[in-house]
Amino acid sequence: MKIDSKNLHEMSNTVRADALRAVAAAKSGHIGIVLGAADIITMIYTVFLNPARDRFVLSAGHGSAMLYAVLKLSGYNVGDLKSFRQIGGPPGHPEFGIDGVAATTGPLGQGVANAVGMAIAAKHNKTGGRVYCLCSDGDLMEGVAQEAIGFAGRYGLDNLVLLWDNNGLSIDGVAQVDKNVSMRMRAAGWTVRAADGTDMNELYDAISAPAAGPLFVRCDTTLGQGASVSGTARAHGFALGEGEVENLIKHLDSAAGRDLWRKFARGHKRTEKIKYANVPRVSVSQKKVAMSTREMSGEYLAAVMKNGADIIIGSADLGQSTNMRIPGVREITADNFSGRYINYGVREHAMAAIMNGMAYAGMRAAGSTFLVFSDYMRGAMRLAAISGLPVVYVLTHDSIAVGQDGPTHQPIEQLAGLRLIPNMNVFRPCNMAEVAWSWQTALSEVNRPSCIVLSRQSIAPVGDAVVGEIKFGAYVVYKSGAARAKMTIIATGAEVPLAISVAQILGGAVQVVSMPSVGHFRAMEKKYKDKILAGTVVAIEASSTAPWFEFADIVVGIDDFGLSGAPDMVYRACGFDAEKIASAIRTKIKHV
Numbered sequence: 387m388k389i390d391s392k393n394l395h396e397m398s399n400t401v402r403a404d405a406l407r408a409v410a411a412a413k414s415g416h417i418g419i420v421l422g423a424a425d426i427i428t429m430i431y432t433v434f435l436n437p438a439r440d441r442f443v444l445s446a447g448h449g450s451a452m453l454y455a456v457l458k459l460s461g462y463n464v465g466d467l468k469s470f471r472q473i474g475g476p477p478g479h480p481e482f483g484i485d486g487v488a489a490t491t492g493p494l495g496q497g498v499a500n501a502v503g504m505a506i507a508a509k510h511n512k513t514g515g516r517v518y519c520l521c522s523d524g525d526l527m528e529g530v531a532q533e534a535i536g537f538a539g540r541y542g543l544d545n546l547v548l549l550w551d552n553n554g555l556s557i558d559g560v561a562q563v564d565k566n567v568s569m570r571m572r573a574a575g576w577t578v579r580a581a582d583g584t585d586m587n588e589l590y591d592a593i594s595a596p597a598a599g600p601l602f603v604r605c606d607t608t609l610g611q612g613a614s615v616s617g618t619a620r621a622h623g624f625a626l627g628e629g630e631v632e633n634l635i636k637h638l639d640s641a642a643g644r645d646l647w648r649k650f651a652r653g654h655k656r657t658e659k660i661k662y663a664n665v666p667r668v669s670v671s672q673k674k675v676a677m678s679t680r681e682m683s684g685e686y687l688a689a690v691m692k693n694g695a696d697i698i699i700g701s702a703d704l705g706q707s708t709n710m711r712i713p714g715v716r717e718i719t720a721d722n723f724s725g726r727y728i729n730y731g732v733r734e735h736a737m738a739a740i741m742n743g744m745a746y747a748g749m750r751a752a753g754s755t756f757l758v759f760s761d762y763m764r765g766a767m768r769l770a771a772i773s774g775l776p777v778v779y780v781l782t783h784d785s786i787a788v789g790q791d792g793p794t795h796q797p798i799e800q801l802a803g804l805r806l807i808p809n810m811n812v813f814r815p816c817n818m819a820e821v822a823w824s825w826q827t828a829l830s831e832v833n834r835p836s837c838i839v840l841s842r843q844s845i846a847p848v849g850d851a852v853v854g855e856i857k858f859g860a861y862v863v864y865k866s867g868a869a870r871a872k873m874t875i876i877a878t879g880a881e882v883p884l885a886i887s888v889a890q891i892l893g894g895a896v897q898v899v900s901m902p903s904v905g906h907f908r909a910m911e912k913k914y915k916d917k918i919l920a921g922t923v924v925a926i927e928a929s930s931t932a933p934w935f936e937f938a939d940i941v942v943g944i945d946d947f948g949l950s951g952a953p954d955m956v957y958r959a960c961g962f963d964a965e966k967i968a969s970a971i972r973t974k975i976k977h978v
């Protein structure tokens with residue numbers, strides 16, 4: 387195919403002009419990537435991208451003005467660029483939900499992994515779609531990008547093109563990328579090519595030639611090309627005077643460029659909202675013997691998958707431990723993408739970001755690891771919550787009862803931290819009824835991610851006589867006597883049987899409340915909350931204490947790191963013993 391490089395340059399200069407206007411209006415933003423990389427994004431949108439099946443991800447999200455300019459010129463409704471970076475206008479970094487924006491990016495490295503997830507989804511769904519991702523030097527310095535790059539190479543994603551805006555600079559000066567990025571990429575299993583990032587013919591040849599596996603194109607550019615700060619770290623942000631910006635816009639803008647964009651934009655339509663597949667609910671029996679909630683979760687998920695649920699599940703090399711490796715569910719491999727299980731390897735952060743990519747592509751995804759390692763995933767989890775992606779995180783080994791692996795593997799503050807993320811479901815179930823509800827709720831979401839937090843150790847059976855109230859996030863699971871309770875003991879997960887034992891020792895009018903979802907309970911009306919939180923309120927959970935004072939007068943938790951030893955011994959040594967807890971409560975209140 388012969389391309390018209392002169393016309394493409396006219397179009398890319400129009401992109402530069404419009405993006406500069408947006409940055410100038412905001413008096414804030416990033417001019418370096420706009421001036422240096424506009425030819426690359428123009429080439430992708432006008433020559434390669436098929437909006438019906440392909441996706442473009444701007445991992446270098448600080449170039450949002452450039453992306454918005456291209457989208458607006460292409461016919462998408464991104465809002466008024468004069469209100470760029472202002473309340474109600476296009477935000478400072480790309481956000482999913484804006485017409486034409488494929489992913490929320492800005493925290494560097496995330497978009498690279500998102501693109502990998504989109505490429506996996508396209509392979510699995512056999513859409514024939516390709517994914518193009520523009521990344522910066524900064525993206526390639528981030529660990530999540532390198533995790534995802536290694537994953538993509540192993541899976542041979544030949545529908546993925548990663549374009550590196552190689553200008554050699556970042557905010558603090560010379561970009562601290564690898565000594566030889568191309569060598570690293572080849573070692574990871576990528577086809578590597580190079581092009582002048584402003585030469586349309588070189589770009590076209592590098593991108594269009596067939597590649598074995600994922601394609602990495604080093605696009606050599608100059609940061610802030612054409613500006614007085616060109617080729618310096620100052621060009622990254624907005625370091626130009628108004629006069630220079632006006633002159634640049636006047637020089638770059640042209641009637642010819644705008645006319646070419648008008649002709650190009652005629653076939654583009656507004657992005658359709660994603661519709662996630664409905665997942666059938668399945669019935670499971672309540673357990674009458676002690677059992678870990680991770681095992682219960684595995685049983686429920688196996689039943690869901692057997693019913694043909696359209697979900698991609700997986701784990702960061704812990705599928706057996708997290709009970710996510712479901713017998714009979716075929717694994718996705720480089721030779722066969724029709725399976726429904728992914729072994730991400732020891733790549734927790736990439737797993738979470740790749741799942742985001744699959745969700746951006748309209749797929750339901752669930753991935754698993756230990757709760758303590760959710761710290762590695764947090765950046766991607768936060769973006770899932772911001773973007774409203776219904777991904778599911780199965781987080782097992784949820785407390786100090788992990789035992790002999792010691793404090794490094796025993797979560798303390800993680801539950802509280804996850805519950806603090808806006809728009810994030812966090813479930814910690816105590817029995818099969820709660821496990822099933824947690825999964826059913828998570829898989830029915832369309833705009834919110836969910837954490838299902840599960841025990842390694844077995845939990846004594848807990849009744850579910852009021853199972854209908856689980857959906858309120860908290861309900862009375864045990865009550866002594868018919869009178870209104872003078873004390874309520876709240877517990878979650880593995881601590882619910884412990885709380886019942888404490889109540890039985892204390893005697894009197896005491897009720898125990900299981901609270902599998904703090905968030906759902908918080909959303910309830912005051913009348914229900916008052917019913918559930920009767921009398922003096924005690925909270926028991928093997929994690930940080932401070933958040934529980936929202937509901938409780940007395941909190942039994944753990945605010946230090948754990949110990950290495952047998953699980954039951956560690957549990958008791960850290961204060962989770964019914965007799966000790968009951969005695970401590972008696973010393974604090976007089977009416978029990």
